Amino acid sequence: xxxxxxxxxxxxxxxxxxxxxxxxxxxxxxxxxxxxxxxxxxxxxxxxxxxxxxxxxxxxxxxxxxxxxxxxxxxxxxxxxxxxxxxxxxxxxxxxxxxxxxxxxxxxxxxxxxxxxxxxxxxxxxxxxxxxxxxxxxxxxxxxxxxxxxxxxxxxxxxxxxxxxxxxxxxxxxxxxxxxxxxxxxxxxxxxxxxxxxxxxxxxxxxxxxxxxxxxxxxxxxxxxxxxxxxxxxxxxxxxxxxxxxxxxxxxxxxxxxxxxxxxxxxxxxxxxxxxxxxxxxxxxxxxxxxxxxxxxxxxxxxxxxxxxxxxxxxxxxxxxxxxxxxxxxxxxxxxxxxxxxxxxxxxxxxxxxxxxxxxxxxxxxxxxxxxxxxxxxxxxxxxxxxxxxxxxxxxxxxxxxxxxxxxxxxxxxxxxxxxxxxxxxxxxxxxxxxxxxxxxxxxxxxxxxxxxxxxxxxxxxxxxxxxxxxxxxxxxxxxxxxxxxxxxxxxxxxxxxxxxxxxxxxxxxxxxxxxxxxxxxxxxxxxxxxxxxxxxxxxxxxxxxxxxxxxxxxxxxxxxxxxxxxxxxxx
Amino acid sequence: xxxxxxxxxxxxxxxxxxxxxxxxxxxxxxxxxxxxxxxxxxxxxxxxxxxxxxxxxxxxxxxxxxxxxxxxxxxxxxxxxxxxxxxxxxxxxxxxxxxxxxxxxxxxxxxxxxxxxxxxxxxxxxxxxxxxxxxxxxxxxxxxxxxxxxxxxxxxxxxxxxxxxxxxxxxxxxxxxxx
Amino acid sequence: xxxxxxxxxxxxxxxxxxxxxxxxxxxxxxxxxxxxxxxxxxxxxxxxxxxxxxxxxxx
Numbered sequence: 001x002x003x004x005x006x007x008x009x010x011x012x013x014x015x016x017x018x019x020x021x022x023x024x025x026x027x028x029x030x031x032x033x034x035x036x037x038x039x040x041x042x043x044x045x046x047x048x049x050x051x052x053x054x055x056x057x058x059x060x061x062x063x064x065x066x067x068x069x070x071x072x073x074x075x076x077x078x079x080x081x082x083x084x085x086x087x088x089x090x091x092x093x094x095x096x097x098x099x100x101x102x103x104x105x106x107x108x109x110x111x112x113x114x115x116x117x118x119x120x121x122x123x124x125x126x127x128x129x130x131x132x133x134x135x136x137x138x139x140x141x142x143x144x145x146x147x148x149x150x151x152x153x154x155x156x157x158x159x160x161x162x163x164x165x166x167x168x169x170x171x172x173x174x175x176x177x178x179x180x181x182x183x184x185x186x187x188x189x190x191x192x193x194x195x196x197x198x199x200x201x202x203x204x205x206x207x208x209x210x211x212x213x214x215x216x217x218x219x220x221x222x223x224x225x226x227x228x229x230x231x232x233x234x235x236x237x238x239x240x241x242x243x244x245x246x247x248x249x250x251x252x253x254x255x256x257x258x259x260x261x262x263x264x265x266x267x268x269x270x271x272x273x274x275x276x277x278x279x280x281x282x283x284x285x286x287x288x289x290x291x292x293x294x295x296x297x298x299x300x301x302x303x304x305x306x307x308x309x310x311x312x313x314x315x316x317x318x319x320x321x322x323x324x325x326x327x328x329x330x331x332x333x334x335x336x337x338x339x340x341x342x343x344x345x346x347x348x349x350x351x352x353x354x355x356x357x358x359x360x361x362x363x364x365x366x367x368x369x370x371x372x373x374x375x376x377x378x379x380x381x382x383x384x385x386x387x388x389x390x391x392x393x394x395x396x397x398x399x400x401x402x403x404x405x406x407x408x409x410x411x412x413x414x415x416x417x418x419x420x421x422x423x424x425x426x427x428x429x430x431x432x433x434x435x436x437x438x439x440x441x442x443x444x445x446x447x448x449x450x451x452x453x454x455x456x457x458x459x460x461x462x463x464x465x466x467x468x469x470x471x472x473x474x475x476x477x478x479x480x481x482x483x484x485x486x487x488x489x490x491x492x493x494x495x496x497x498x499x500x501x502x503x504x505x506x507x508x509x510x511x512x513x514x515x516x517x518x519x520x521x522x523x524x525x526x527x528x529x530x531x532x533x534x535x536x537x538x539x540x541x542x543x544x545x546x547x548x549x550x551x552x553x554x555x556x557x558x559x560x561x562x563x564x565x566x567x568x569x570x571x572x
Numbered sequence: 573x574x575x576x577x578x579x580x581x582x583x584x585x586x587x588x589x590x591x592x593x594x595x596x597x598x599x600x601x602x603x604x605x606x607x608x609x610x611x612x613x614x615x616x617x618x619x620x621x622x623x624x625x626x627x628x629x630x631x632x633x634x635x636x637x638x639x640x641x642x643x644x645x646x647x648x649x650x651x652x653x654x655x656x657x658x659x660x661x662x663x664x665x666x667x668x669x670x671x672x673x674x675x676x677x678x679x680x681x682x683x684x685x686x687x688x689x690x691x692x693x694x695x696x697x698x699x700x701x702x703x704x705x706x707x708x709x710x711x712x713x714x715x716x717x718x719x720x721x722x723x724x725x726x727x728x729x730x731x732x733x734x735x736x737x738x739x740x741x742x743x744x745x746x747x748x749x750x751x
Numbered sequence: 752x753x754x755x756x757x758x759x760x761x762x763x764x765x766x767x768x769x770x771x772x773x774x775x776x777x778x779x780x781x782x783x784x785x786x787x788x789x790x791x792x793x794x795x796x797x798x799x800x801x802x803x804x805x806x807x808x809x810x
Contacts (some may be wrong), residue, residue, distance in 0.1 A: 060739050093576055130736055136713065137696045139740065165780050176582045177778050180575040186780050190787035196651045197788070198796070219697055220806075224799045228791065250574035257575050260584040260591060262778050264706045271783055275791035279799075285710045286626030286691075286717035287806045288799060294611045296795050302604030309600040313593065318575075370611045371620055377708035378699045378734035445703040447734035451742040458650045462703065462730040545590055553602065558607065562614075569705055570619040570686075570722040585774035627809030634809075716809050 003191060005097055006510040007517060009094045011410045013251070016517055019510060020101035021091035025084040027108060029402070032080035033493050035115065036395075039072035040486045047483065051476025052469075054455065061452040063128040066449060070131035074390065075233065076115045076152065081398050082240050083108070083157045084190065089185030092281050095517040099163030103156055110153025113563065119147025130449060132230060135206055135217035144207035148200065158189045171515045172431055180257050180264065181250070184243025187267045194235045197237065198228035218415060220287050230233040231278035238308070239270055239396040241352065244314045248349040248397075252340065252405055255318035258540070263314050265525035269307035273299040280368035284377040297368045304367055311358050313547045316350075317540035323541065332542040348400030348424035355392030355432050360385060363439060372561050375568065378449075381442025388435040391482075399489050406493070408531055412500030416492050423492065427485025433478035441467050441471035622709075625718040630740060631694045633715060638667035638690075642677050650678060655724050657736075657749070665690060668731075670698035670711045675746035683726045683750050691717040702748065708734060723750040747751030 006019040045065040048056035057065060090097040098104060120142060121127040127139035165186070168174060178186070202225040208214040246263070249255040257263050279296030282288055299305055299384055316336075323335035340346050365387040367376055378381065408413055446453055446468050455462055455471075573580040581587070615621050641664075646656040656677040658668045662685035669676045671694040681687055691700050691711045698711040711717065733744035776782060 021614040063736070063739060063741070071808075074697065128739070134735075162780065162784070176578050177584065177774070179573075179577050180579075183777070186783065188788075190780075190784050193784065194788045194791055201796075218714065218803070220715060220803050223799065224803060226794060230797055232791070246575035254574055256573065259587065259589050261580045261587060262589055262593060262597070265773075268783070271787040272790050275787075276795050278791075279796060282708050282710075282799075284622070286715045288624070288802050290611075290615060292665075292798055292802055293723065294608075298608050298611070298612065298797075300672060300794075305607075306597070306600050307603045309603075310597060312594050315592075330680070349588075364706070369607070371614050371618065371622075373622065374708055375706045377710070378701065378707075379708065399704070443706075445701065445706055445732075446703060447699070447732055449741070450734065450738035453742075455745050458743055458745050459653065460744060460747055462732060465704070466661050482655050490603045502666050532751065540594075544596065547596055551599065562610070565620050566618065567784060568620050568702055568707060568723050571707065572621050572720050583770055583774065585771040585777075626806055628806050629809035702810055715806065 003097065004101065007097075007512050008508070009508050010408050011505050015092050015408065016095045017409070018091045018097045019088050020067050020104075021098035022409065024098065024101065024104050025060050025092075028084040028087070029405065030078050030474040031108075031112060032077050032084065032398075032498065033145050033402075035072050035076035035080060035488065036486070037490050037494075038119075039069055039077055040483065040490065041127065041328055042066075042069035042072065043479070043486070044482055045069075047476055047479035050326065051472060051479070052452070053473060054533045055452075060125070061114070062451050063130075063449075064122060064125060067128045067130050068122045068277045071118060071122065072115075072333040072467055073395075076133055076392070077305040078237055078394060078398075079150075079154055079233070080111065080269050083111075083154065085240055085244065085398075085401075086157065086185050087164075088383055089179075090161050090168070091524055093179050093182050094164070094174050096164065096166035096168035096171055098469050099160055099167045101160075103163075104160040107153040107156030107160065110156065110354070111150050112153075114148070114150025114153060116146070117142050117149060117273050121146060126310070128559055132226065133206070134226075135209065135222040138210055141207060141210040145492060146209055147206060148203050148229070148500055151196045151199045151203070154192065158192050158196070161185070161189050167532055175261075178283075180260060181243045181247045183264055183267055184239055184246060187270050188236045188239035188243065190271050191232055191239060191275060195232040195236060198232060202226045203247060204231060220285060223284060223285065226539060227281045228275070231281060232275045233388060234386070235270070235274040235277075237273065237394040238356075239267070241356070241394040242267075242308075242315070243310070243312050243349045244397045244401050245353055246318075248345055248400060248404070248406070249315055249319050249322075251317050252343065252346045253322040258314045258317050258321065262310060265313075266307035266310040269303045272303040274307075275306065277368060280364075280373065283368075283370050284374040294434075297370060300363070305361075306363060308357075309547075309550075312353070312361075312491075312550065313543060315353060317543040320540035322570050332545055335542060342421050344403045344420045344424050347402050347421075348396050348428065351424060351428035352393055352397040352400065352433075354389055355396070355428060355435075356394075357550055358553065359432060359435055359439075360389030360393050362557050364389060365554075366558055366561050369558075369561075372565055372570070375565055377469050378447060379442035380446040380448050382440045382548070383448050384435045384438030384440075387431060387438065392428055394434065396424065396431070399427065400424065401443070401458075402489075402493055405497045406500070407503060410497050410500075411503045411505075412496045413503060414492065415495040415500045416488075420492050423485055423488040425485075426488060430478050430481030430485050434475055437471045437475035437478060441468050441475065444468040445470070445558070446472070454463070582641040586691070611686055619630040623719055628714060629692070629716045630664060631692075631713070634667065634690075634692050635669065635694070636695040637665070638669050638676070641665070641667055646677070648717075649681065655746075660687060662686060667692075668700075669694060670733070673733070675733075675744065678747055678749070680749040680751065681721075681723050683723050686720055686722045687716065690720055691719070696737045697735045698733050698737055698744070699730040701734040703730045703732055710735060712728050719727075728748050 127143040330336040427516040729748040731746040
């Protein structure tokens with residue numbers, strides 16, 4: 001089969017796109033956004049039902065919609081987008097041809113078919129088992145089959161990614177080590193392989209059980225192995241969105257990593273330890289000992305949390321250094337105040353960082369503490385936490401990247417630029433408040449995945465405190481703001497990609513390259529590129545202050561919850 | 573070189589790290605270790621821990637034990653469904669059954685006394701959520717999960733199921749009394 | 752498709768200092784892939800499954 005060696009160089013960004021890779025990135029990104037649209041429409045149903053003043057959907061439909069919402073958002077939207085990110089980080093950043101585009105297309109179509117089959121199963125009405133599909137609560141066989149097909153497709157795409165790394169190495173399209181963003185993508189891809197393998201180990205037997213070929217699935221075994229798939233899939237997101245943060249810092253500010261060594265070692269800690277924390281879903285379960293629980297839930301002594309705290313310093317730190325070089329040196333925070341808050345690529349990325357760290361990270365580590373978990377397991381606190389991590393963290397970061405990709409990858413002008421300026425705020429702030437109020441309600445005991453906390457018509461009654469009901473209302477309202485923000489993103493994106501004004505480049509042409517891509521001439525004055533410094537004062541003092549604020553918040557919130565636990569009935 | 577380009581120097585491992593960056597890493601590491609050691613610390617000095625006591629068993633064997641306790645210690649029944657209210661002696665084994673979509677029986681305990689509460693499901697996963705105390709434990713079919721609780725305050729508590737278990741999940745509610 | 756002849760004219764690396772072991776590890780995506788799969792497989796899955804299988808049977 002002839003190898004396609006056609007490339008184009010983007011005139012605005014200087015990035016070099018391999019023709020097949022470009023097509024794959026576009027298609028994966030577009031399908032991702034379609035899944036986001038589906039998930040977003042479903043979100044309306046969920047939000048307006050849990051806000052019981054509206055209580056929009058009847059119970060059966062609510063549980064069905066909630067199942068579909070989880071799957072389309074946590075799996076389909078995010079992983080399709082991540083495939084585009086992987087191809088970008090490999091082929092585009094390494095300036096090489098994508099390995100075996102044919103296989104990549106096979107992977108893509110398997111993912112599409114899998115997503116359709118899985119959605120079909122939920123549409124049938126007999127597979128409202130939530131994303132987690134805990135056996136022995138069973139779904140229709142197509143539920144598992146769809147996920148398995150999707151997973152196989154994603155695995156193929158990951159192999160194409162690794163293959164592309166080999167191509168780049170062999171064809172010597174870059175010198176030395178891969179860029180940091182590519183390294184972040186490698187981290188994501190590694191976790192993805194483990195995720196998918198775990199998914200296969202548990203979903204294939206469960207599928208066989210659903211068609212009657214296996215008699216019994218142990219509920220504890222299922223939960224333990226499933227979460228190796230379920231939570232690790234979210235760790236793919238963490239690695240990917242951190243890589244996106246670095247990319248945006250580079251794209252918007254020309255920021256340089258403070259230290260390649262520190263950032264890459266942090267990613268290494270992710271590779272080694274991030275996946276262990278799936279154990280935090282099993283802290284309230286029988287049968288597993290505290291030894292296993294404590295070691296795993298802590299990501300091995302919280303070394304992966306250390307890594308996140310490192311990225312939390314180095315990403316904004318690199319932006320601060322770049323800004324200070326541009327002259328924003330007045331006081332501790334001029335660099336931040338005068339940052340381009342009107343540029344949605346930046347504003348979304350920075351809110352993603354703050355939201356993921358402060359709301360998502362702190363709540364997550366608290367919840368993942370063996371004993372503290374008892375006070376919030378399966379309450380609304382849990383979705384509160386993960387809307388902060390996956391939505392304000394990952395989804396908002398991906399949204400920000402989209403604003404860069406529309407002109408650079410799709411060669412379209414951004415439609416509704418005024419709206420685009422506000423979109424990250426609508427979505428980011430709305431979703432952050434949504435998460436916060438969910439966590440508040442959860443702290444007061446409100447359960448997750450629950451249709452009616454008033455227990456109307458029940459033989460027994462339970463009265464949640466008034467504050468809990470207030471939280472639910474505020475949650476509903478913020479949810480609507482976030483939905484509007486999400487809708488704005490969809491409008492802008494779909495509009496621009498399909499109807500936006502094409503950006504014409506005079507003299508544009510695809511150029512056939514011989515193996516590898518010719519490197520641009522080396523810049524002459526290399527000496528100016530310094531990393532950090534180590535010469536006296538820290539180059540990013542404002543960031544250090546922010547980091548300390550984060551640490552203090554973390555410490556306080558953490559111990560407040562231990563205090564809270566100590567007032568609960570003694571248990572042993 | 574920025575994060576989207578290869579590092580400028582071939583060997584970047586030896587580049588010096590800013591002192592304040594190192595301070596942050598050390599401080600963060602210390603905090604991580606503190607958080608890690610809090611967990612075993614609480615096992616030794618804290619009062620709220622899971623027992624790590626669990627057994628594999630069958631629905632029949634478990635129901636039998638639950639029925640024995642109900643036969644011996646029922647003090648009254650509640651609601652039209654005549655759900656037994658059980659007042660077991662302190663220190664004894666009490667069996668709570670979770671099933672689609674109810675908890676059985678209802679427990680009536682005494683403040684300041686300890687009880688070995690067993691949790692198991694007859695069918696699917698359920699969530700034992702004791703409110704407003706905020707104790708949340710996972711209940712499995714086939715696994716007898718044992719916790720020793722000491723209620724501290726008298727009152728009426730609710731047991732809400734918070735592990736989604738199908739279309740009537742939200743109707744799964746019971747009470748727990750502490751005298 | 753193995754390509755051994757190259758037509759692009761890239762400057763070859765000037766003989767340089769040896770790459771430290773840790774950097775060699777970080778520069779090797781396949782070694783990292785192996786570690787990233789082996790670690791959680793053993794520490795989370797295998798260890799966890801062993802514990803589950805070891806849950807005693809009730810009397």
